[in-house]
Amino acid sequence: xxxxxAQTTQVYQLFIKATPDRxxxxxxxxxxxxxxxxxxRIEMEDGRRRAYGPKGELWGDSAILxxxxxxxxxxxxxxxxDPELAAEETSRVTWEIEPQDDGVTKLTxxxxxxxxxxxxxxxxxxxxxxxxxxxxxxxxxGEPLGG
Amino acid sequence: MTDDDRVFKALADPTxxxxxxxxxxxxxxxxxxLESELEMTRFGVMKHLRLLEDAGLVVTRRSxxxxxxxxxxxxxxxxxxxxIDKYRERYVSALADLKNELEETG
Numbered sequence: 001x002x003x004x005x006a007q008t009t010q011v012y013q014l015f016i017k018a019t020p021d022r023x024x025x026x027x028x029x030x031x032x033x034x035x036x037x038x039x040x041r042i043e044m045e046d047g048r049r050r051a052y053g054p055k056g057e058l059w060g061d062s063a064i065l066x067x068x069x070x071x072x073x074x075x076x077x078x079x080x081x082d083p084e085l086a087a088e089e090t091s092r093v094t095w096e097i098e099p100q101d102d103g104v105t106k107l108t109x110x111x112x113x114x115x116x117x118x119x120x121x122x123x124x125x126x127x128x129x130x131x132x133x134x135x136x137x138x139x140x141x142g143e144p145l146g147g
Numbered sequence: 148m149t150d151d152d153r154v155f156k157a158l159a160d161p162t163x164x165x166x167x168x169x170x171x172x173x174x175x176x177x178x179x180x181l182e183s184e185l186e187m188t189r190f191g192v193m194k195h196l197r198l199l200e201d202a203g204l205v206v207t208r209r210s211x212x213x214x215x216x217x218x219x220x221x222x223x224x225x226x227x228x229x230x231i232d233k234y235r236e237r238y239v240s241a242l243a244d245l246k247n248e249l250e251e252t253g
Contacts, residue, residue: 007173007174007175009174009175009217010174010217011174011206011208011217011218011219012219012220012221013203013206013219013221014203014221014222014225015150015203108206110208129220129221129224132221132224133221133224133225133228136225137228
């Protein structure tokens with residue numbers, strides 16, 4: 001990792017050859033998330049977004065703030081997979097899904113409100129790139145990244 | 148032009164790399180802030196920012212009346228995955244290490 005000061009608003013944008021529905025499915029259903037999101041099972045239920053590690057350990061349990069399938073999902077973020085991150089303030093993740101021409105979808109992920117979570121900001125910077133790159137590969141090839 | 152072409156073309160310019168480095172240091176800057184760091188007209192900086200935006204390397208978002216510029220690392224990451232990772236076999240990095248070591252001690 002570099003020694004840059006991690007940003008308190010981080011923006012990640014990419015184009016994926018898939019419909020908005022498929023992108024939505026891939027970010028909200030555990031059978032997809034286990035294949036690119038650090039093998040975590042992400043479940044959205046009762047207004048909560050919960051992430052479980054491979055052994056069932058709770059990696060995240062945050063409130064869903066907005067849910068507008070297949071366009072927009074906003075949820076809080078707190079990493080429970082590391083005590084140092086779990087001790088930090090809650091931040092926010094926004095997924096924006098916009099259809100483009102030719103069956104391509106623009107996905108923008110904004111992780112902000114990281115002012116009270118500097119360690120989280122540093123930790124997720126590389127993490128999101130890995131996750132989103134894997135999501136794109138999965139949707140476009142049906143295979144996990146490097147798989 | 149493919150997406151990769153646009154990214155390589157956008158990166159093939161020192162002013163645009165300078166702008167990316169400034170955003171890497173601190174994200175969410177306005178045009179005026181970025182302009183103040185360059186000996187260049189506002190129009191010139193806008194032109195470079197537009198090329199970076201077309202390549203997806205910079206994403207702008209509105210905050211009130213301001214337009215903020217963010218570095219989007221995804222295109223570089225995807226090029227890394229596609230073009231760089233596969234050439235980074237163990238022996239290549241071993242040779243690079245050897246080169247660095249020789250240059251440092253030499």
